[in-house]
Amino acid sequence: MNFLHDLEIDDAVAMQSLLNRLGLAGEQLIRQAKQAESKNVLRQQIERARELGIFGAPTFFRGREMFWGNDRLDDAIAFVAQRRAVSE
16 A cells, blocks of 8 residues: 555555455554554564564464564475374
8 A cells, every 4th residue: 555555554444444355444444553453453463573683574373483584385285294294
């Protein structure tokens, strides 16, 4: 959204429009995201990410092994497949 259309991702109207175009309940999701409970859950998730050493997205974990970035998705899948093959 930001890169393609140069729209700000912190603009609730822009995000609601995007969510609606995806077939989701944009107004309801924006309202829910603004609730204190949702913000607390996000803070907890951010703290957990810091504890795990996550510094970007996407990040994938298999056990303690971390894979960071879209260009590492194939590596993460191969790692999991290799571990499954060994355990079978």
